Amino acid sequence: MNQSYDVVIVGTGAAGLYCALNLPERLAVCVITKQGAEDSDSFLAQGGMCMLRGEGDYADYFEDTMRAGHYENNQKTVDLMIRSSNYIARDLVRLGVNFTGKPGGGFDYTREGAHSRPRILFHEDATGQEITGTLLRRAQERDNITIAEHTTMLDIASEGNVCGGVVLSDEDGEIRLLEAGDVVLACGGVGGLYQNSTNFPHITGDALAIALRHGIAVEHLDYVQIHPTTLFSRTPGRRFLISESVRGEGAVLRDQNGDRFTDELQPRDLLSRAVKEKMALEGSEFVWEDLRPIGKQKILEHFPNIYEHCLGEGFDVLREPIPVVPAQHYLMGGIRADLAGRTSMDRLYACGETSCNGVHGRNRLASNSLLESLVFAQRAADDIAFRHDAPVHPACQVDLGRYADQEGLFSSYRETILHEIERSDTK
Numbered sequence: 001m002n003q004s005y006d007v008v009i010v011g012t013g014a015a016g017l018y019c020a021l022n023l024p025e026r027l028a029v030c031v032i033t034k035q036g037a038e039d040s041d042s043f044l045a046q047g048g049m050c051m052l053r054g055e056g057d058y059a060d061y062f063e064d065t066m067r068a069g070h071y072e073n074n075q076k077t078v079d080l081m082i083r084s085s086n087y088i089a090r091d092l093v094r095l096g097v098n099f100t101g102k103p104g105g106g107f108d109y110t111r112e113g114a115h116s117r118p119r120i121l122f123h124e125d126a127t128g129q130e131i132t133g134t135l136l137r138r139a140q141e142r143d144n145i146t147i148a149e150h151t152t153m154l155d156i157a158s159e160g161n162v163c164g165g166v167v168l169s170d171e172d173g174e175i176r177l178l179e180a181g182d183v184v185l186a187c188g189g190v191g192g193l194y195q196n197s198t199n200f201p202h203i204t205g206d207a208l209a210i211a212l213r214h215g216i217a218v219e220h221l222d223y224v225q226i227h228p229t230t231l232f233s234r235t236p237g238r239r240f241l242i243s244e245s246v247r248g249e250g251a252v253l254r255d256q257n258g259d260r261f262t263d264e265l266q267p268r269d270l271l272s273r274a275v276k277e278k279m280a281l282e283g284s285e286f287v288w289e290d291l292r293p294i295g296k297q298k299i300l301e302h303f304p305n306i307y308e309h310c311l312g313e314g315f316d317v318l319r320e321p322i323p324v325v326p327a328q329h330y331l332m333g334g335i336r337a338d339l340a341g342r343t344s345m346d347r348l349y350a351c352g353e354t355s356c357n358g359v360h361g362r363n364r365l366a367s368n369s370l371l372e373s374l375v376f377a378q379r380a381a382d383d384i385a386f387r388h389d390a391p392v393h394p395a396c397q398v399d400l401g402r403y404a405d406q407e408g409l410f411s412s413y414r415e416t417i418l419h420e421i422e423r424s425d426t427k
């Protein structure tokens, strides 16, 4: 790692990698990540990525996104995301992503909750791994992109309201200032702050705490999505998601008597509420999800990883229902970002789950987040590449000694975010 780059990107998820790949090769880019390059929530995505299926689908796709978001969405960003989706899908295929196709040719599409029709591209039940793994391989091939693993952003460095780099702890534990003409925060959500979450535990909203401390505008930190169906477990750690496309393909929820009790395809927040209410009424720790209506062949073809994982936990989904429970899944709020991913601090961008451009409103529609991450990561890259002003490297004075107690620093970040989530809770 050098001491200075044109662009430093924090995060090797779909947003960070796609931003890096969309920057011109003349720019020296460093992408840092807290853990291994594959340890991001983007790799965990199961269900898929939404795509507009022709102009005839536009009104329905727009309405589905708005309805799931309780009409609090930013209509401009929703429009932009939907209209960019065909280009993004084509670009991913160009980069080498293998979406599942129909036997006769063309993409196959699956459906998830709150979608009025199938419009989700997928690769078995491991779409995130297929997309993000491909992006990672392409980024590793590029001479202008350095990927620094086990390198943690501790803070941003700024002078006035201009960002000039990041303070980090590198893989040897050395605390350094990495100077940058532009910084892109693509640090994912906040799941690591919760006891029950589908997210990686190291994804703890660090960028949000840093933004709050620097007075950078954030929005709706209380808009936290709870996924209705994760595999029930008494073992601590990450919760295993049972993808919504399982319900989209026919799985049903049952109470302790084996009876269906709700519409399985309603938006996530409403379904999570229905599941929690049923659990409270029954005094149970979970409800049952029955995959058998999907049929053996489709389960094995479309959901091989879910099938194998459940088998490893002692449940054969071909023969019996599995216990499921809601868990924290996604953050709709985040660092306020405009259509180009610009934040309220100059030369500081945010994209992916860390950012909030209003596209999801109060509740995200299933499979809109990979797409949103990619669309706005590309727009941030375009803004950096094409804007008319010359890069500045403000000389940032940083007392690196302040960051020696990293445990204390991250515990205070955690408190800052949890306090803000509670303070801004309007529900």
Ligand SMILES: Cc1cc2nc3c(=O)[nH]c(=O)nc-3n(C[C@H](O)[C@H](O)[C@H](O)COP(=O)(O)OP(=O)(O)OC[C@H]3O[C@@H](n4cnc5c(N)ncnc54)[C@H](O)[C@@H]3O)c2cc1C
Binding pocket: 010, 011, 012, 013, 014, 015, 016, 032, 033, 034, 035, 037, 039, 040, 041, 042, 043, 044, 045, 046, 047, 048, 049, 050, 127, 128, 151, 152, 153, 154, 186, 187, 188, 189, 198, 199, 200, 202, 203, 204, 205, 206, 207, 241, 329, 330, 351, 352, 353, 354, 366, 367, 368, 369, 370, 371, 373
């Ligand atoms: C189990 C699961 C299933 C999902 N299924 C789907 C789906 O089917 N479709 C869909 O659209 N979405 C899905 N999502 C949501 C989607 O995967 C994420 O919202 C999206 O991928 C976020 O991408 P990102 O690049 O913003 O962040 P992430 O992929 O979470 O990446 C964050 C990166 O930031 C790094 N980082 C964080 N803090 C620091 C720091 N301080 N210093 C250095 N690095 C840092 C992390 O190490 C990581 O590399 C799913 C999510 C989960 C958890």
